[in-house]
Amino acid sequence: MPTCPSFLRGRRLRVTRLDACGRPVAGAGNVVVTKGFTTVEMSPEVSEGEEIEEKNAGGELCISDKACDSIKWMNATITLCQVDIDLVTIMNPTWRTLTSEDDEVIGWIENQNQDCSVGFALELWTEVANAESVCDNPDAQGAFGYLLLPYQVGGTVGDITIENGAVSFQYTSRSKSGSRWGVGPYNIRQNPLDSTPMPLPAIIQSDEYRAFMLTTLAPPEPACGAQTLTPIEPPALTINSVVEDTTDLTGNTAILDYTNWGAGAVTIDWDDGALPTVAGADTAVVSHTYTNAGSHTIVVTDSDTPARTDSSTPFTTPFP
Numbered sequence: 001m002p003t004c005p006s007f008l009r010g011r012r013l014r015v016t017r018l019d020a021c022g023r024p025v026a027g028a029g030n031v032v033v034t035k036g037f038t039t040v041e042m043s044p045e046v047s048e049g050e051e052i053e054e055k056n057a058g059g060e061l062c063i064s065d066k067a068c069d070s071i072k073w074m075n076a077t078i079t080l081c082q083v084d085i086d087l088v089t090i091m092n093p094t095w096r097t098l099t100s101e102d103d104e105v106i107g108w109i110e111n112q113n114q115d116c117s118v119g120f121a122l123e124l125w126t127e128v129a130n131a132e133s134v135c136d137n138p139d140a141q142g143a144f145g146y147l148l149l150p151y152q153v154g155g156t157v158g159d160i161t162i163e164n165g166a167v168s169f170q171y172t173s174r175s176k177s178g179s180r181w182g183v184g185p186y187n188i189r190q191n192p193l194d195s196t197p198m199p200l201p202a203i204i205q206s207d208e209y210r211a212f213m214l215t216t217l218a219p220p221e222p223a224c225g226a227q228t229l230t231p232i233e234p235p236a237l238t239i240n241s242v243v244e245d246t247t248d249l250t251g252n253t254a255i256l257d258y259t260n261w262g263a264g265a266v267t268i269d270w271d272d273g274a275l276p277t278v279a280g281a282d283t284a285v286v287s288h289t290y291t292n293a294g295s296h297t298i299v300v301t302d303s304d305t306p307a308r309t310d311s312s313t314p315f316t317t318p319f320p
Contacts, residue, residue, distance in 0.1 A: 005214060006129040007145045012219035013037050013078070014123040016185070016229065017090050022151045023180040024121065029226040032090060036082020036222075038168060040124055042149075042210070045072045045174070074175040074209050076122060076149055077158065079168050086226035090120050091171055092155030105225065110157060119153035119176060123188075125219035134216055139195035141218035146188055148211040150181035150204045175209035182262015182282055185231035189215040199232060203262055203282050234261040237308045239300055244319035245287055251318030252290045258300050258310070259283040265303040271296040278303060290317040 017030040024030070049067030056062040080087075085105050089097050094115045098107040124147040128134075131143030158170030181204045187197035197217060204211060238259045245253035260266050260282045268277040270288045279286055290296065295314050302308035 005131065005143070005145070007126045008129055009127045010037065010040065010124060011035065011127055011144065012125040012222065013040065014220060015087050015090050016121040016123075017093075018119045018121060018151065020117045021180050022119065022176070022178050024185045024229060024231060026185070026229050026231050028228045029086065030090070030229040031227050032084050032087040032225070033220045033222050033227070034080075034082065034084050034087060034224075036080055036084065037078060038081045039077075039079045040122075041077040041079075043075050043077075045075060046070070047072050071209075074149065075172060076152060076174070077170060077172045078122075079158075079170045081166060081168055083169050084224060088155075088169075088171070090226065091152075091173065092157075093118055114154060114156065116153040116176070119151055119173075120155070121181060121184075122149040122152050122173075123147070128214065137190075137192075137195065137216060139190065140216040141190075142216065144215050144217075144219060146213050146215045148181075148184075148200075148204075149175060149209065150184075150211070151176045151179035151209070177209070178206050179204055179208070180206075180262070183234060184262070185229060186220075187232055188217060189213070190217050199234065199261075203259070234263045237261070237263070237266070237300060237302055237310050239298065239310045239312050242298060242312045242315055248289065251320075252293075253287055254290065254296075254298070254315070254317070254319075255285060255287045256298055256300070256312070257285045260300075260302060260308070263302055263305065263308060267301045267303050269299040269301070271298060293317055 012035055014033045017025045019025050047070045049069050051066045054063040085108060089095055089108055094113045096109040097105055100106050126145035128143035128145055134140045134143040152173040153176045154173040156172045158172055160169055183199040183203055187199055189198050191198050240257040243255050245255050262282050265280045272290050272292055295316050297314045298312040300310050
């Protein structure tokens with residue numbers, strides 16, 4: 001895979017329905033894949049940092065400084081040339097879907113309401129121009145750019161012009177903090193070691209609004225209408241490390257680093273008779289102070305799926 005690629009052309013767009021917590025909604029009618037878009041424009045809404053300027057008695061500049069600008073959210077404007085009705089109603093769930101007598105979706109009715117409590121995730125694939133080295137991997141399906149907006153809300157309709165020409169439909173949304181996308185419910189890349197299809201290599205944090213990467217896994221095939229979302233099984237729960245907290249001079253405090261890959265809360269058994277700790281983050285660093293000396297093996301278990309578990313290498317407190 002080239003490390004300095006050039007990108008061109010949008011290949012595919014996927015919209016996934018999210019719940020009020022920013023999590024992908026599994027089941028029928030929750031994902032649409034299309035190539036019927038002409039543009040997707042993204043622009044940040046910026047809050048400018050405060051400027052401080054002071055002149056001395058001689059009128060010369062004495063103090064000049066400016067705080068960093070802050071990004072409030074990311075606006076996304078999607079222009080469709082091929083309108084998938086299910087895609088539109090996923091982006092704005094307050095609009096009423098019109099169905100025919102044979103239960104076919106044939107349109108929608110718009111209202112003035114905007115529901116920002118639920119949203120959608122937007123994924124885009126592009127082509128990569130200088131991708132010769134990608135073919136060194138016999139399992140590579142091509143070279144693609146992958147862009148993710150994990151939590152968008154709004155889906156506001158833009159201008160529609162009816163004229164002697166093509167009719168385009170435009171929709172605008174904005175990003176929202178608090179995403180629970182995790183690593184996502186889809187495989188979107190190949191493991192470079194064995195070409196196994198994999199999700200994102202890192203969890204999307206709650207304050208992260210856009211991700212971009214290179215991938216050798218082909219984008220999904222387009223289909224008219226909403227399809228069923230069957231989430232992939234996330235990677236195994238992993239204890240990354242157990243190390244000594246060197247700020248505790250007694251040597252009795254351990255720092256645990258674990259990752260649950262978007263699968264939710266975990267229960268931590270510290271192996272010292274203390275009550276287990278329940279941690280809600282998908283990836284976290286948690287400390288614990290031992291009151292008894294000896295060997296310990298920490299066990300971390302997914303709170304909802306006990307089969308998802310991992311154990312640390314045995315260690316001794318006080319740390320040597």
